[in-house]
Amino acid sequence: MEVEDLRLVRGLQLAPRASFSVLGEVLGVHERTVARNYRRLRRAGILRVFGMVNPMAVGYQFWQVRVRCRPDASESLAMALAARDDIAWVGVTATGSEVSFSIRSLSAESRDLLLTRSLPRSARVLDIEAGVVLHIFLGLNARGWSELDGLLTAEESARLGGGEMPGTDATPVPPEPFDSALFDVLAADGRASTVRLAEAAGISEGRASRRLAMLLQSRTLIIDVDLAYRDFGVTCWAQIYFTVTPARLREVGAALARLPEVAFVAAMSGRDNLVASVVCRDLGHLYEFTSGSVAALDGVVSMEIVPFTNIIKQSGGLVVDGRLVDPATRAERH
Structure with a gap:
């Protein structure tokens, strides 16, 4: 990928709703070129800017689930799970005998129906292990995948708001x-204009603009950038489940969040009290990462490394042949 494209991706990670003129000014490229490059990358399924409701801000219960199943059933089970709106991420392990997914839902009835009835009744499912997320250290618009940090100068990053990494705490605003309607549009296109948001919500553009600013400021709504990682030299994805000494849990979680390979890390209930999603160039990189950076962390008692061969869904959008596909509610591109 061209350096110009990589710099644009990093700029969008720092300021996903920045105008093309602002991005062009910071990156030293004409705004028409920025717009053309952005649309090309999006059409190619290399990046997707999307909005999502912060599950920790609105009372969602956010669960990490592992389903062990017959190897011949993993792909079909993963696709069925990916079709659900309340499931944000689905992957199949290297052996094809396990499907991992994350589910976020306000409806305990819907979640429990899936975890205690629908899945257990399937002859294809052998075992289910689920843990609720207690705290997210990294993964909610944390300035993007840090492997791309060096593409912008400190001054360029600062102009796009790329200073201190935002926290995960939030004070939600009362719902309207x-x-x-705003959430649906932004889930399909996180850069949707306030005109489109106003039309979808049936309100004035001024009110839509003020409401969007309030939702973002309170972190009730998060705008993030999803990437087709293969185009960035990544061929290995893995979930790592940790048992960490309770007194060191905060320290280890925060340390993992600072590592460039880590895309998500959270404290959770269950047998393992910490989970991290990592992206690496290859298996050799994964080995060096786990035996070096991770092994050096004080407080890690044990870890289970679960590589994936196929990611079916990430950040709420489907992945087809390594390319990002907008959700079914995708709005017209702009």
Whole structure:
């Protein structure tokens, strides 16, 4: 990928809703070129800017689930799970005998129906292990995948708001009846204009603009950038489950969040009290990462490394042949 494209991706990670003119000014490229490059990358399924409701801000229960199943059933099970709106991420392990997914839902009834009835009744499912997320250290618009940090100068990053990494704490705002319409549009296109948001919600553009600013400021709504990692030299994805000494849990979680290979890390209930999603160039890189950076962390009692051969869904959008596909509710591209 060209350096110009990589710099644009990094700029969008820092300021996903920045105008093309602002991005062009910071990156030293004409705004028409920025717009053309962005649309090309999006059409190619290399990046997707999307909005999501912060599950920790609105009372969602956010679960990490592992389903062990017959190897011949993993792909079909993963696809069925990926079709659900309340499931944000689905992957199949290297052996094909396990499907991992994350589910976020306000409806305990819907979640429990899936975890205690639908899945257990399937003859294809052998075992289910689920843990609720207690705290997210990294993964909610944490300035993007840090492997791309060096592509912008400190001054360029600062101009796009790339200073201190935002926290995960949030003070949600009271809901408005039209919020769901805003969320639907932004889930398909995180850069949707306030004109489009106003039309979808049936409100004035000024009100849509003010509401969007309030939702973002309170971190009730998060705008993030999803990447087709293969185009960035990544061929190995893995989930790592940790048992960490309780007194060191905060320290280890924060340390993992600072490592460039880590895309998500959270404290959770269950047998393992910490989970991390990592992206590496290859298996050799994964080995060096786990035996070096991770092994050096004080407080890690044990870890289980679970590589994936296929990611079916990430950040709420489907992945087809390594390319990102917008959700079914995708809005017209701009």
